Amino acid sequence: MSGIFLKKINKSFGNTLVLNNVDLEIYEGEFLTLVGPSGCGKSTLLRILAGLESSDSGEVFIGGADMTKVKPADRNLAMVFQSYALYPHLTVSENMLTPLKLRHLSTLERFPLIGPFISREKRNELTERVRKTAKILKLESFLKRKPGQLSGGQRQRAALGRAMVRNPVGFLMDEPLSNLDAALRVHMRSELSELHKALGSTFVYVTHDQAEALTMSNRLAVMMDGNILQLGKPREIYENPSDIRVAEFIGSPKINIFSCNVIKSNQVEICGFKIQGNFQHFMDKKISIGIRPEHLSLTNDRNCIKGIIKHRENLGSDFFMHVESPNIEKRIILRVSPEEALNLQVDAKVNFNFSQKYALFFNSAGKRVEVFDPNNITNKKIA
Amino acid sequence: MNFSIGQTIKHAILILGALIVIAPFYTMVSYSFKSQREIETGADTGFFGSQEVIIDEFCVHRGQPEREEVKDTLELYPEKTERDVYNILLDEVKKNCTKKPVFFNYQSAFTFAPLLRYLLNGVIVTVSIFLIQVIVALPAAYALAKLRFWGRDFAFSLVLFCLLIPVHAIALPLYIMLAKVGLTNTYAALIIPWTISVFGIFLMRQFFMTVPDDLIDAGRMDGMSEFSIIWKVMLPTAIPALLAFAIFSVVAHWNDYFWPRVVITGERNLFTPPIGMREYRADSDGTFYGPIMAVSTVIVTPLIVAFMLAQKRFIEGITLSGMK
Numbered sequence: 047m048s049g050i051f052l053k054k055i056n057k058s059f060g061n062t063l064v065l066n067n068v069d070l071e072i073y074e075g076e077f078l079t080l081v082g083p084s085g086c087g088k089s090t091l092l093r094i095l096a097g098l099e100s101s102d103s104g105e106v107f108i109g110g111a112d113m114t115k116v117k118p119a120d121r122n123l124a125m126v127f128q129s130y131a132l133y134p135h136l137t138v139s140e141n142m143l144t145p146l147k148l149r150h151l152s153t154l155e156r157f158p159l160i161g162p163f164i165s166r167e168k169r170n171e172l173t174e175r176v177r178k179t180a181k182i183l184k185l186e187s188f189l190k191r192k193p194g195q196l197s198g199g200q201r202q203r204a205a206l207g208r209a210m211v212r213n214p215v216g217f218l219m220d221e222p223l224s225n226l227d228a229a230l231r232v233h234m235r236s237e238l239s240e241l242h243k244a245l246g247s248t249f250v251y252v253t254h255d256q257a258e259a260l261t262m263s264n265r266l267a268v269m270m271d272g273n274i275l276q277l278g279k280p281r282e283i284y285e286n287p288s289d290i291r292v293a294e295f296i297g298s299p300k301i302n303i304f305s306c307n308v309i310k311s312n313q314v315e316i317c318g319f320k321i322q323g324n325f326q327h328f329m330d331k332k333i334s335i336g337i338r339p340e341h342l343s344l345t346n347d348r349n350c351i352k353g354i355i356k357h358r359e360n361l362g363s364d365f366f367m368h369v370e371s372p373n374i375e376k377r378i379i380l381r382v383s384p385e386e387a388l389n390l391q392v393d394a395k396v397n398f399n400f401s402q403k404y405a406l407f408f409n410s411a412g413k414r415v416e417v418f419d420p421n422n423i424t425n426k427k428i429a
Numbered sequence: 430m431n432f433s434i435g436q437t438i439k440h441a442i443l444i445l446g447a448l449i450v451i452a453p454f455y456t457m458v459s460y461s462f463k464s465q466r467e468i469e470t471g472a473d474t475g476f477f478g479s480q481e482v483i484i485d486e487f488c489v490h491r492g493q494p495e496r497e498e499v500k501d502t503l504e505l506y507p508e509k510t511e512r513d514v515y516n517i518l519l520d521e522v523k524k525n526c527t528k529k530p531v532f533f534n535y536q537s538a539f540t541f542a543p544l545l546r547y548l549l550n551g552v553i554v555t556v557s558i559f560l561i562q563v564i565v566a567l568p569a570a571y572a573l574a575k576l577r578f579w580g581r582d583f584a585f586s587l588v589l590f591c592l593l594i595p596v597h598a599i600a601l602p603l604y605i606m607l608a609k610v611g612l613t614n615t616y617a618a619l620i621i622p623w624t625i626s627v628f629g630i631f632l633m634r635q636f637f638m639t640v641p642d643d644l645i646d647a648g649r650m651d652g653m654s655e656f657s658i659i660w661k662v663m664l665p666t667a668i669p670a671l672l673a674f675a676i677f678s679v680v681a682h683w684n685d686y687f688w689p690r691v692v693i694t695g696e697r698n699l700f701t702p703p704i705g706m707r708e709y710r711a712d713s714d715g716t717f718y719g720p721i722m723a724v725s726t727v728i729v730t731p732l733i734v735a736f737m738l739a740q741k742r743f744i745e746g747i748t749l750s751g752m753k
Contacts, residue, residue: 093646096646096650097649098646098649098650117649118646118649118650119649119650119651119652119653120652123650124650125646125647125650127643127646127647128643129641129643129644130643131641131643131644131646131647132647133644133647133648133661133662133665134665134666135665135666144651145650145651145652148651148652148653149652208647208651
């Protein structure tokens with residue numbers, strides 16, 4: 047086996063606990079994303095995996111071997127940094143050669159003046175490898191330039207090249223796209239995914255951008271306050287969040303959360319409407335319902351949830367309506383198609399509805415609870 | 430171009446300041462062109478002086494006709510008296526020793542005392558001091574800026590504290606230490622006390638703080654040791670700051686009069702340029718301002734040229750604009 051396994055990792059800086067007993071297994075060849083708000087410990091976890099930071103306790107296994115105490119260079123992982131971290135005084139090709147030279151040439155062969163002389167053949171071989179990698183990344187015409195003379199996207203590629211050139215067992219990426227402009231970021235997303243497929247090696251990717259996490263990864267781990275809240279396939283996490291914080295973090299715009307009262311062991315009330323289900327464990331407790339904006343639909347039926355549009359957001363393909371409704375403290379966001387949006391202006395009154403099967407229930411601790419009989423989930427609208 | 434009153438006043442003040450700073454240099458260079466008489470009478474003969482030829486008294490003194498020479502010449506011209514022949518020969522010598530003051534001044538600068546030797550000593554001392562300072566300061570600054578270890582803040586506060594110690598306060602103990610190990614009157618005495626520059630450590634530490642941590646981590650991932658990170662990553666990025674420090678260090682030690690005066694007591698071969706200048710000072714014949722000013726000009730020129738060449742990067746280093 048040659049996956050990566052992080053076991054019971056603990057880390058604190060001073061009195062702040064950054065990682066709390068984190069366990070994570072990364073399969074060989076997968077694209078795993080660590081996603082979470084800033085300060086959740088995702089970068090620290092990546093740095094512990096890289097060996098740049100030491101954990102207070104816990105173990106790191108790479109390819110079946112215990113690497114907890116091994117130097118970063120000997121773990122054979124490559125890292126791509128947010129700031130690219132290219133050596134500013136070296137050209138792109140020298141940047142890409144650096145890790146190769148340090149790995150494949152002896153101290154004597156790296157020595158100035160005599161080094162190049164006694165290791166000419168080896169050096170030609172390494173230059174050839176750089177050239178090949180540059181070709182894959184379409185970097186050939188920039189090899190002689192210094193990082194300062196490159197655009198953001200080219201620097202990003204050069205940094206990828208420096209990581210790729212030595213065939214590491216895994217790539218660690220710490221928010222590599224966040225310094226790029228929006229259009230390029232979207233473009234690089236697909237490029238990175240394709241690169242992952244082409245190389246077939248393990249990618250561990252850290253980001254705070256849930257869109258990047260959803261679009262690129264095979265699996266993603268949602269982290270918050272030093273814990274991995276949920277680990278799974280993007281679709282699973284989007285549709286079936288196990289925690290209210292995961293539900294709120296993944297998905298843009300944010301999921302709508304309604305808090306409601308359990309009135310009977312088989313019934314809750316939301317804005318005067320009743321939903322049937324198994325609520326016997328939640329009697330006299332608060333329960334929250336989460337519904338994604340795309341699962342709320344407009345209706346002409348006056349008996350549904352009412353509201354007034356306070357703000358409309360035009361995204362071209364979709365409109366998001368921010369609706370204020372009596373009895374609900376937060377504004378509700380619902381997605382409508384551009385056609386529907388045509389005759390909905392600010393201050394218009396709307397009625398909307400949702401189908402029960404999309405309702406996600408969370409208990410007072412924020413944990414997901416199942417209230418419907420799994421064999422009998424209906425498309426029934428609430429009103 | 431548009432001038433506001435504020436800008437005009439600002440520039441006027443700056444120009445005035447520049448004039449005050451330049452004035453001594455102007456006088457120095459101007460005097461190095463002039464004859465002793467022009468300097469002493471203060472005659473207004475412009476920047477380059479009148480360049481009226483003068484007779485080099487030292488040259489004449491050295492070339493005075495010998496008795497033998499007079500006798501030999503006398504045989505060729507039997508009709509002349511000994512006195513006449515002597516005067517003719519002396520006139521010949523005087524003619525050869527007649528030169529423009531600028532040549533006299535600069536020639537004297539190099540012939541009165543071994544000025545080239547002093548300049549060489551200056552180069553040896555300042556370059557050695559600077560190189561060793563860099564070798565010490567870069568690793569120290571790197572550790573203080575980028576490594577986490579117990580007592581780092583305390584170590585840095587010690588560095589700051591050492592910045593406050595005036596050189597003259599510790600000169601005597603330093604001298605005693607060097608004397609006890611028998612190092613006075615050596616290059617080592619001129620160099621060793623300055624090899625650890627707290628200012629250098631401080632300056633480089635401040636610069637290293639602006640270098641992104643990612644760059645160092647990239648070096649570690651690529652397989653560099655901490656020392657190769659210092660020399661292969663930090664040093665190249667720190668060139669502007671190093672140049673600024675080089676100017677501070679080289680100027681200070683090239684111009685230093687105090688310390689060489691303390692530790693170099695007799696050995697003339699070890700004189701640095703400022704100490705060497707003492708050789709030209711007044712004796713019973715009075716002070717030869719022209720040659721002294723020529724020596725001064727020769728001594729300051731290398732520094733001014735170096736500054737002009739490195740000016741742009743030097744200012745980059747001072748402002749510590751960091752890197753992006």
